[in-house]
Amino acid sequence: MKELQQESYFDGGLLQLIGWTIVGALITIFTIGICFPWALCMIQKWEASHTVINGHRLYFDGTAM
Template sequence: MSTNLTVQESSTNETYTVELRSYFDGGLLQFIGWSILGWLVTVVTLGICYPWAVTMIYGWKINHTVVEGRRLKFNGSAIGLFGNWIKWWFLTVITLGIYSFWLFIALEKWKAKHTTFVN
């Protein structure tokens, strides 16, 4: 998908059109490698490092995404997510699993909060 942006330069009074494209430039082998590494880290640490795997894989996806000519950047950290993960786990336990229905939404909100544009 692409969007055209018309720009008029005030000093020369010239008008030109810039094409703003959206695309993903990550590769399949990179994705497989990051996914395997994330899975291994999660399994070897018995799930303790799952937040690190999430931030690693999500960061790779976001850092390879361009929306209308602007590259996205993920600035979340595994330590920041780990604190939330402990809180969410605690809420799930004390609500006998009911909070787990909101866990996906809480994680998506955290991801969105830590996603910005590079330029």
């Protein structure tokens, strides 16, 4: 029996990704690197929430701690 292959795609926009990256960089710069882990998690969460693999949306629940 042949399996149905479900769709995989990314539904985030390039401008949104650039915006989140700039916000993360500014947070890192203004806190002298202390909040880098938080900024990185913020960007990873955005990327995961806009990615669908085999019909399942990814979920990121990491923390900066």
